[in-house]
Amino acid sequence: MEQKIEKENHTNNSTIFDFKVEKMQGILDEYAGSWDKCWEQGVTPWDLDQPTPVLLQLLEKETLPKGRFLVPGCGAGHDVIATANPERYVVGLDFSEIAITKARKISLSAPNAKCFEFIVADFFTWRPNEIFDLIFDYTFFCAIEPRMRAAWGKRMHELSKPDGEIITLMWPTNDRDGGPPFKVSVADYEEVLHPWGFKATCIIDNELAVGLRRGCEKLARWKRCL
Numbered sequence: 754m755e756q757k758i759e760k761e762n763h764t765n766n767s768t769i770f771d772f773k774v775e776k777m778q779g780i781l782d783e784y785a786g787s788w789d790k791c792w793e794q795g796v797t798p799w800d801l802d803q804p805t806p807v808l809l810q811l812l813e814k815e816t817l818p819k820g821r822f823l824v825p826g827c828g829a830g831h832d833v834i835a836t837a838n839p840e841r842y843v844v845g846l847d848f849s850e851i852a853i854t855k856a857r858k859i860s861l862s863a864p865n866a867k868c869f870e871f872i873v874a875d876f877f878t879w880r881p882n883e884i885f886d887l888i889f890d891y892t893f894f895c896a897i898e899p900r901m902r903a904a905w906g907k908r909m910h911e912l913s914k915p916d917g918e919i920i921t922l923m924w925p926t927n928d929r930d931g932g933p934p935f936k937v938s939v940a941d942y943e944e945v946l947h948p949w950g951f952k953a954t955c956i957i958d959n960e961l962a963v964g965l966r967r968g969c970e971k972l973a974r975w976k977r978c979l
């Protein structure tokens with residue numbers, strides 16, 4: 754992945770996941786269809802092709818809650834497959850049919866296949882039968898339009914159990930114009946999570962951030978108190 758990132762940087766004179774790359778500019782003019790087109794054309798520089806390392810570390814340290822786990826904007830679903838087990842049922846949600854088709858294909862022979870599912874739906878309108886103990890957001894908050902962030906906070910509340918938890922990997926925290934990915938700060942998350950009763954229990958630099966994301970990515974855990 755690091756090689757892929759470096760290559761993108763040098764050939765396109767852009768940063769990782771930089772949608773200003775000429776190839777993607779037109780693609781992203783129309784929102785939902787644009788994500789589908791990115792997946793269709795294989796223009797997915799955000800996709801690590803592996804589970805998120807820091808999430809694996811939390812899994813190994815057994816600090817991830819059990820129960821129902823949601824990954825909104827799950828893309829190819831690596832984090833969904835990696836964290837599912839008989840005690841943790843994971844739902845991967847993405848509104849791109851192509852992303853979910855890819856996720857289902859990748860997971861076809863997974864031994865834990867009964868412990869997760871992939872759903873094609875819009876995070877902002879989806880109505881699940883059951884809500885969640887844990888929600889993991891990585892490269893989703895930064896992918897949505899900043900004017901949608903308040904709605905994101907409301908959805909986090911609606912989709913969480915009263916004692917639920919959210920884990921956010923906050924990236925890119927460095928200065929940049931436009932997006933996606935739109936730049937984020939701890940204050941941006943606090944602004945939309947505090948009104949819904951989520952309080953941070955930990956905010957740390959993510960030492961396991963991949964490639965050029967290192968140094969501009971933070972891990973936060975938020976507990977719902979209201």
Ligand SMILES: C[S@@+](CC[C@H](N)C(=O)[O-])C[C@H]1O[C@@H](n2cnc3c(N)ncnc32)[C@H](O)[C@@H]1O
Nearest residue numbers: 788799800826827828847848849875876892896
């Ligand atoms: C930048 S990608 C990140 C994918 C994955 N989290 C990863 O790190 O590889 C953002 C994903 O969010 C999905 N997405 C964007 N807006 C969405 C929405 N409103 N509802 C569901 N999925 C959405 C896109 O289709 C895309 O797959």
